[in-house]
Structures are given as C-alpha cells and as structure tokens.
Amino acid sequence: MKKKYLDIYQELVLLIREGKLLAGERLPSEHELCSRYGTSRETIRKALNLLSQNGYIQKVRGKGSIVLDRNKIEFPVSGLTSFKELAEESGQQTNTRVVELYQIEPNQKVMELLQCPKDSYVWKIVRTREMDGEKVILDKDYIRGDIVERLTKTICEDSIYSFIEDDLGLAISFAKKEIVVEPVTEEDETHIDVETHDQVVVIRSFVYLEDTTLFQYTESRHRPDKFRFVDFARRSKGERFL
Amino acid sequence: MKKKYLDIYQELVLLIREGKLLAGERLPSEHELCSRYGTSRETIRKALNLLSQNGYIQKVRGKGSIVLDRNKIEFPVSGLTSFKELAEESGQQTNTRVVELYQIEPNQKVMELLQCPKDSYVWKIVRTREMDGEKVILDKDYIRGDIVERLTKTICEDSIYSFIEDDLGLAISFAKKEIVVEPVTEEDETHIDVETHDQVVVIRSFVYLEDTTLFQYTESRHRPDKFRFVDFARRSKGERFL
DNA sequence: TATTATAATTTGTATATACATGTAATGCAA
DNA sequence: TTGCATTACATGTATATACAAATTATAATA
Numbered sequence: 111m112k113k114k115y116l117d118i119y120q121e122l123v124l125l126i127r128e129g130k131l132l133a134g135e136r137l138p139s140e141h142e143l144c145s146r147y148g149t150s151r152e153t154i155r156k157a158l159n160l161l162s163q164n165g166y167i168q169k170v171r172g173k174g175s176i177v178l179d180r181n182k183i184e185f186p187v188s189g190l191t192s193f194k195e196l197a198e199e200s201g202q203q204t205n206t207r208v209v210e211l212y213q214i215e216p217n218q219k220v221m222e223l224l225q226c227p228k229d230s231y232v233w234k235i236v237r238t239r240e241m242d243g244e245k246v247i248l249d250k251d252y253i254r255g256d257i258v259e260r261l262t263k264t265i266c267e268d269s270i271y272s273f274i275e276d277d278l279g280l281a282i283s284f285a286k287k288e289i290v291v292e293p294v295t296e297e298d299e300t301h302i303d304v305e306t307h308d309q310v311v312v313i314r315s316f317v318y319l320e321d322t323t324l325f326q327y328t329e330s331r332h333r334p335d336k337f338r339f340v341d342f343a344r345r346s347k348g349e350r351f352l
Numbered sequence: 353m354k355k356k357y358l359d360i361y362q363e364l365v366l367l368i369r370e371g372k373l374l375a376g377e378r379l380p381s382e383h384e385l386c387s388r389y390g391t392s393r394e395t396i397r398k399a400l401n402l403l404s405q406n407g408y409i410q411k412v413r414g415k416g417s418i419v420l421d422r423n424k425i426e427f428p429v430s431g432l433t434s435f436k437e438l439a440e441e442s443g444q445q446t447n448t449r450v451v452e453l454y455q456i457e458p459n460q461k462v463m464e465l466l467q468c469p470k471d472s473y474v475w476k477i478v479r480t481r482e483m484d485g486e487k488v489i490l491d492k493d494y495i496r497g498d499i500v501e502r503l504t505k506t507i508c509e510d511s512i513y514s515f516i517e518d519d520l521g522l523a524i525s526f527a528k529k530e531i532v533v534e535p536v537t538e539e540d541e542t543h544i545d546v547e548t549h550d551q552v553v554v555i556r557s558f559v560y561l562e563d564t565t566l567f568q569y570t571e572s573r574h575r576p577d578k579f580r581f582v583d584f585a586r587r588s589k590g591e592r593f594l
Numbered sequence: 595t596a597t598t599a600t601a602a603t604t605t606g607t608a609t610a611t612a613c614a615t616g617t618a619a620t621g622c623a624a
Numbered sequence: 625t626t627g628c629a630t631t632a633c634a635t636g637t638a639t640a641t642a643c644a645a646a647t648t649a650t651a652a653t654a
Binding site for chain 1: 636637638639640645646647648
C-alpha cells in the first residue's frame with residue numbers, strides 16, 4: 111500500500127533537516143498542504159501529527175504549525191535507535207568487537223526473563239564498543255533462539271537490528287528501558303577502559319515484537335563520562351489527570 | 353468541548369490499571385467499542401492510539417488490541433512528570449526544601465539560554481528533595497519572570513507545575529532533556545547527602561509552552577544510587593529509513 | 595486614531611463511507 | 625482427517641463533510 115501520509119511526513123522532515131523550513135517559521139496551512147499534495151485533510155493531519163510527536167513541529171490551534179529548533183540541543187537518541195545508527199548519525203569513529211557469541215543452556219535466569227519455551231535456547235552476545243580508540247561500552251544481548259535461529263559474528267559486528275528487520279523480516283515494535291548507575295563489575299573492568307571510574311551507567315532494555323512477544327533483553331553498560339541520553343518528550347494528553 | 357476520545361481513553365486506562373483488563377487479553381474490537389460507546393470508529397481509534405503511545409496496548413493488524421503488562425517493569429517516568437507527581441505515584445516518603453528563591457539580574461548566562469527580553473528578570477529556585485530522610489536530589493530551576501510573575505516559597509514546596517498549569521492557566525507542551533553523569537560540585541556536597549559518591553546524575557531540561565516559547569531551564573542533580581529513569585519507547589514509523 | 599465588532603483563516607473534534615490488508619474461522623474436497 | 629480455498633472479521637489507509645474553537649485580519653464605530 112502507498113501510505114501517503116508517511117511519504118508526506120518524510121518529505122517534510124527532509125525540508126526541515128535541510129534547512130528549507132527554518133525554526134520559528136510556519137508550515138503551510140493544512141488546507142494549503144492538501145491542495146499541494148492532492149490529498150485529504152486527514153491524511154495531511156496524520157503526517158503533521160507524526161512531525162509533532164517526533165519533535166519537528168508544534169501545532170498551535172488557530173495559528174498553524176511552527177517548526178521547532180531541533181539542532182539547538184542535539185537530538186533524540188530516544189526511541190530504539192541502535193548503537194550503529196546512532197554512531198553514524200553523530201559521525202563518530204566507532205568500532206564493534208564481538209567478545210562472546212554462543213547459545214546458553216535452558217533453565218537459566220535469563221530464560222525465565224525472556225519467557226522462553228523450555229526446549230529452546232537463547233543467544234548470548236557480548237560486544238564492546240569503541241569510540242575514538244577507547245572501549246567505553248559493554249553490550250550484553252540475550253536473544254531468543256527460537257525466533258532468531260541463525261546468528262554470526264559478522265552480523266553482530268554489523269547491526270543485529272537491521273539483520274532482524276531487513277533480513278528476517280521481523281518487526282521490532284517497542285521497548286521498555288531502565289537507566290541506572292551501578293558499581294563496576296569485574297566483567298566491566300575486563301572489557302571497558304574504565305580508568306579511574308568505579309561506576310557505570312546501565313541501560314536495561316526489554317525489546318518486543320509486533321505481536322507483543324518479548325524476544326530480546328539487553329544490558330548496555332557505559333563508562334559514565336561517555337554516556338549521554340537525549341530525549342524529546344511531550345506532555346501527554348490524558349495522563350495528567352490521573 | 354467534549355473530547356470523547358479522551359474520555360474513552362481515560363476510561364480504558366482505568367480498566368487496565370484496575371486489572372479489569374488483564375495483560376495479554378484482547379480489547380473489544382473497534383467495531384464493538386463503537387457501539388458500546390456510541391461513537392464513530394475514528395473516535396475510538398484516537399483513543400486506542402493514545403493507549404498505544406502510552407504503552408497500555410499493542411495494536412496488531414487483523415487481530416485486535418492486546419493489553420500490555422505495565423507492571424512487570426515499573427513505569428514511565430518519562431514525559432514531563434514532576435518530582436511530586438512521581439513521588440505520589442510510587443508512594444515514597446518525600447520532602448521538598450526550598451534553599452534559594454530570588455530573581456537574578458539580566459545579562460547572565462541563563463538569561464541568554466532562556467532567550468529573555470533584555471529588561472525582564474528570571475526566577476532562580478534551588479530545592480533539595482528528600483527521600484526516606486536523605487537529601488538525594490538537588491533541583492535548580494530558572495523560570496522566566498515575564499511569564500511567571502508571582503512565585504512564593506509555598507508554591508515551590510508544593511508543585512510549580514500544577515501552579516503554572518492550574519492557577520496561571522499556562523499550557524506546558526514539551527521538553528528537551530539531557531541525562532549525563534558529572535563530578536560532584538561543592539554545591540552538590542552542600543545540599544545533597546553525597547556520602548562517598550564523587551559523581552551525580554544530571555538531568556538538564558528545557559521546558560516549552562504551547563506557543564513554543566522556552567520558559568524554564570532545570571538542572572536536576574541526583575545521587576547516583578537513588579537515580580532511576582524508566583522509559584517506554586516505540587520504534588517510530590518514519591524514522592528508520594533515514 | 596483607537597477601540598470594538600465582525601469576518602476570514604486555521605486547527606481540533608466527530609461522523610460516515612469505501613477499500614486495502616492481515617488474521618482467524620469456516621466449509622468443501624480429497 | 626487433512627489440506628486448501630473461501631468467507632468473515634479485524635485493523636490500516638484515504639476521502640468527504642460538518643461544526644467547534646482559537647487566532648488573525650478586516651471593517652465598523654466612537
């Protein structure tokens with residue numbers, strides 16, 4: 111199917127990112143966009159709502175849609191962007207090294223966490239991430255083997271996400287994340303250049319597919335001085351009354 | 353105006369939070385909900401999309417809407433929830449102490465940051481947050497004086513947000529946040545029970561009103577062992593192709 | 595001129611309809 | 625019973641219309 115509203119959204123995103131629509135300016139009115147794209151107003155509104163949710167514009171009733179300044183404070187890393195996608199965006203020199211890659215036995219703590227069938231297995235992947243020659247991130251991934259059957263070192267060095275989505279055709283849908291600070295472990299010291307730091311920032315993620323099956327648990331351990339989390343958040347409509 | 357979809361959304365949220373709709377179960381179909389609430393399908397879909405965005409349900413094409421398990425991993429703090437709202441939700445014993453509250457001179461670094469008119473002033477509020485008898489958070493707020501003219505110690509001890517929204521009638525719309533880890537400053541040591549910690553988690557927030565004016569800058573400094581950030585994130589539709 | 599009232603513009607909400615597409619149930623045939 | 629095609633049902637997309645509500649522009653009035 112076409113999905114006009116997605117096309118329009120992406121076209122407008124490009125206009126903003128390329129600076130052809132500047133921050134503070136007003137987008138053409140919905141009516142104007144209708145005739146320009148030859149679509150109905152609801153379709154335009156779907157595109158504009160996406161822009162709004164992702165922090166590109168602010169809609170103001172009676173006035174119009176105002177382009178926001180995305181560059182002032184760098185940008186969202188939120189969502190489910192992977193390390194690789196993120197690195198590419200920021201243009202940093204990065205490197206991924208696969209430390210471990212094997213299937214772990216059933217009946218372990220992680221198996222329960224991932225709600226696996228009893229006879230299946232789980233992939234354990236341990237990777238270090240280098241930025242500017244320093245090992246600053248330790249990623250420990252646990253992926254359900256009954257969902258992802260084949261997994262190679264090369265795939266892990268590239269991007270697991272793009273393999274899962276593009277090659278396997280699985281749709282990653284949402285994740286629950288937790289960010290905390292914890293003392294460094296022996297494992298951290300072995301794989302990360304912790305220097306004098308005695309704590310690391312830990313991001314624990316539970317990643318779900320479209321059919322709500324949990325298929326991955328990830329622990330991403332960052333050296334604190336290299337950690338940065340940027341987020342764009344809207345005050346949600348209904349929640350504030352509860 | 354009525355805003356039926358908001359009513360329906362909040363009613364369904366209650367059903368889920370009270371356990372009358374259990375995780376894994378399916379919501380009634382959109383068609384069913386239409387006749388039950390006596391509305392059109394688009395209105396139902398607006399309510400369901402809100403549920404989806406806030407992590408209550410997962411919509412699966414051809415099947416229906418599945419209730420997600422919000423309790424397994426505690427819950428979002430994301431968005432713009434304030435310290436007070438958050439504390440009340442988690443049921444923790446908390447206390448807010450106002451350390452400083454005054455108007456700062458123009459032509460300071462913060463004035464530029466807040467893009468103030470030259471002749472106006474800015475409120476500076478410094479507060480400590482106690483949890484279970486320990487001072488673990490230091491909040492430094494800077495608020496534009498030309499937008500919020502009156503501000504008292506009592507208001508700051510309560511909730512600035514509810515004062516701004518409920519009393520002043522201003523609509524807080526969105527925020528850009530950054531989370532980093534930084535060394536403890538003298539100011540931190542003075543106001544926080546840092547104990548042996550030599551670093552703090554810093555959340556810098558830029559808060560905007562509906563008309564896109566930046567009106568507040570906040571630096572929230574947390575003792576690392578008491579810091580926790582929980583987030584629910586959907587893989588956004590358009591972004592992954594860029 | 596300055597103020598006020600009115601009209602035009604713009605976004606928000608609600609409804610109705612049509613068709614596409616994915617999933618589940620049904621029934622028929624081998 | 626099994627396998628396959630059909631049908632029914634569910635959500636996704638697109639269109640059209642109507643009215644509400646906020647803002648801005650215009651016109652009328654003092």
